[in-house]
Amino acid sequence: MSIKNRTKIKEALNSTELNRTITVKGWVRTRRGNKKIAFIALNDGSTINNIQVVADVPSFPDELLRHITTGASVSVTGKLAPSVGSGQNVEIHAENIELYGSADPASYPLQKKGHSLEFLREIAHLRPRTNTFGAIFRIRHTMSYAIHKYFNDKGFFYLHTPIITGSDAEGAGEMFRVTTLDMMNPPRTEDGKINYREDFFGKETNLTVSGQLEGELGALALSDIYTFGPTFRAENSNTPRHLAEFWMIEPEMAFYDINDNMDLAEDFLKFLTEFALGHCYDDLLFLNNMYDKELLDRLKSVTSTDFKRITYTEAIDILSSSGVKFEFPNSWGSDLQSEHERYLVERHFKKPVIITGYPKDIKAFYMKQNDDGKTVRAMDVLFPRIGEIVGGSQREDELLKLETRIKELGLPEKDLKWYLDTRRFGSVPHSGFGLGFERMMLFITGMSNIRDVMPFPRTPKNAEF
Ligand code: ATP
Numbered sequence: 001m002s003i004k005n006r007t008k009i010k011e012a013l014n015s016t017e018l019n020r021t022i023t024v025k026g027w028v029r030t031r032r033g034n035k036k037i038a039f040i041a042l043n044d045g046s047t048i049n050n051i052q053v054v055a056d057v058p059s060f061p062d063e064l065l066r067h068i069t070t071g072a073s074v075s076v077t078g079k080l081a082p083s084v085g086s087g088q089n090v091e092i093h094a095e096n097i098e099l100y101g102s103a104d105p106a107s108y109p110l111q112k113k114g115h116s117l118e119f120l121r122e123i124a125h126l127r128p129r130t131n132t133f134g135a136i137f138r139i140r141h142t143m144s145y146a147i148h149k150y151f152n153d154k155g156f157f158y159l160h161t162p163i164i165t166g167s168d169a170e171g172a173g174e175m176f177r178v179t180t181l182d183m184m185n186p187p188r189t190e191d192g193k194i195n196y197r198e199d200f201f202g203k204e205t206n207l208t209v210s211g212q213l214e215g216e217l218g219a220l221a222l223s224d225i226y227t228f229g230p231t232f233r234a235e236n237s238n239t240p241r242h243l244a245e246f247w248m249i250e251p252e253m254a255f256y257d258i259n260d261n262m263d264l265a266e267d268f269l270k271f272l273t274e275f276a277l278g279h280c281y282d283d284l285l286f287l288n289n290m291y292d293k294e295l296l297d298r299l300k301s302v303t304s305t306d307f308k309r310i311t312y313t314e315a316i317d318i319l320s321s322s323g324v325k326f327e328f329p330n331s332w333g334s335d336l337q338s339e340h341e342r343y344l345v346e347r348h349f350k351k352p353v354i355i356t357g358y359p360k361d362i363k364a365f366y367m368k369q370n371d372d373g374k375t376v377r378a379m380d381v382l383f384p385r386i387g388e389i390v391g392g393s394q395r396e397d398e399l400l401k402l403e404t405r406i407k408e409l410g411l412p413e414k415d416l417k418w419y420l421d422t423r424r425f426g427s428v429p430h431s432g433f434g435l436g437f438e439r440m441m442l443f444i445t446g447m448s449n450i451r452d453v454m455p456f457p458r459t460p461k462n463a464e465f
C-alpha cells in the first residue's frame with residue numbers, strides 16, 4: 001500500500017488486477033508519439049522498468065503537454081490496461097495528468113542516452129535519475145539490508161563504534177583531524193606546539209579509520225558483534241578502489257580462531273552474492289547487458305565455488321615461479337600489490353583466494369603471532385577484479401606479547417590502556433575482519449570505479465555535493 005492512493009510503478013507493473021484506476025507519480029524518461037497520441041515512459045525509481053503512459057493528445061491542454069518532456073515530474077491517473085507494444089505487460093491510459101515540475105530541454109543535462117560515467121560523476125546530483133545509478137543505488141540498499149539480516153539471523157549484535165576517535169594507534173598519518181581550534185590563531189604550548197588541551201575534547205581527535213578496536217571491546221562481552229559505519233582515510237591514493245570516506249562492515253567474534261574467521265568471511269560473501277542475485281535480478285541484468293557481459297556468470301561462480309586458501313609464503317612462491325613481469329617485483333617480506341592479488345585470483349586459481357600467515361612486519365600490531373616468530377594470523381580475501389576485499393585476523397590475546405609488540409612499534413601505549421585491559425581481564429581467543437562495503441559493491445555491480453558505487457564520493461581534491 002502507499003500514500004494518498006499513489007501506486008509505485010514497480011507494483012503497477014507486477015499487477016495482475018487490470019482495468020482499475022490508479023495514480024502513479026514520477027519523472028518522464030522519454031516522450032514520443034504524434035498529434036493524436038502520446039507515449040510517455042515514466043519512472044519513479046522503484047524499479048529499473050518504466051511504465052508506459054498513453055495519452056490521447058486532443059483531450060489534454062496544449063499548455064500541459066508542452067511541458068511533458070524528459071526530466072519533468074508528473075502525477076498520472078488512469079486505467080491500468082494490458083499493453084502490447086511497451087515491452088511490459090501493462091500500461092496506463094491517462095485520464096488526468098498533473099505537472100509538478102517542468103525540466104527545460106535546453107538545459108536539463110540528462111537529455112540523450114549514453115552519457116559517459118565520467119560525465120555523470122560531474123553531475124552526481126542528477127545521476128540517480130539514470131538507469132545505471134538507479135540500479136546501483138537500489139542494489140546498495142539491498143546489500144545493506146542483507147548485511148544486517150545475515151548477522152541478525154546469526155545472533156550477532158550491531159555495535160555502534162565512535163566516528164570521532166581519540167586513538168591514532170591504527171592509522172597514523174592517514175587520519176582526518178577533528179578540531180574546533182581557530183586555524184588562524186591556535187593556542188600554543190610553551191614550546192610552540194599547538195595546544196590540543198584547549199581543543200573541544202581536550203586532546204587530539206580524528207575521524208576513525210576502523211571500528212575494530214572498539215568492536216573487540218564489544219565482542220569480549222557480547223560474544224559476536226558487527227559494526228557497519230563510515231570510515232575515513234586521508235591516504236592520497238587516487239585509485240579506482242580507494243575512497244577517502246567509505247563504509248566498512250567489521251564483525252568481531254569471541255572464541256573464533258583464524259579458521260573459523262575464514263569460514264565466516266567466505267559464508268558471508270557468498271550469502272551477499274546470492275542475496276543480490278535473488279533480490280536485484282532486474283538491475284543486475286541491466287548492468288550485465290550494459291557494462292559487463294560476464295557479471296552474472298561471475299556472481300554465480302562465486303556462490304558455488306570453494307575459496308582457495310593458501311599461505312603468504314605459498315603465494316610468494318607461485319608469483320616467483322609464474323614468469324610474469326610485474327610492475328612491482330616482490331619477494332618474501334614485501335606486501336602484495338593489487339597486480340599480484342589479481343594474478344593469483346584471475347589467472348592462477350581462477351577463484352577467490354584467502355591468504356593467511358603474512359609477515360608480521362607488514363601487518364597491524366594486534367594480529368596473533370605465530371610460533372615461527374615471523375608471521376601473524378592475518379587473512380586477506382582476494383576477489384576477481386577487486387583484489388583485496390576483506391582484511392582480517394585472529395587477534396593477539398596474550399597480554400605480554402601484545403605489550404611487547406606495541407613497544408617494538410613505538411605505538412602510544414597510554415592511549416591503548418583500555419584496549420589492553422581486555423587482555424588483562426578475561427582475555428579469550430577472538431577474531432574478526434573488515435569488509436569494505438564499496439569494494440563489495442564493485443564486485444556485485446561489475447562497475448570498475450569505486451566512485452560509481454558511492455552516491456557522493458569523497459576523493460583527494462573532491463568533496464562536491
Ligand atoms: P588496501 O591495501 O587495498 O588499501 P587496506 O589493507 O588498507 O586495503 P584494511 O585496513 O585491511 O585495508 O581495511 C579493510 C577493508 O576495507 C579492505 O579489505 C577494503 O575492502 C576496504 N578498504 C580499505 N581502504 C579503503 C579505501 N580507501 N576505500 C574503500 N575501501 C577501502
Ligand code: MN
Pocket residue numbers: 235
Ligand atoms: Mn589502504
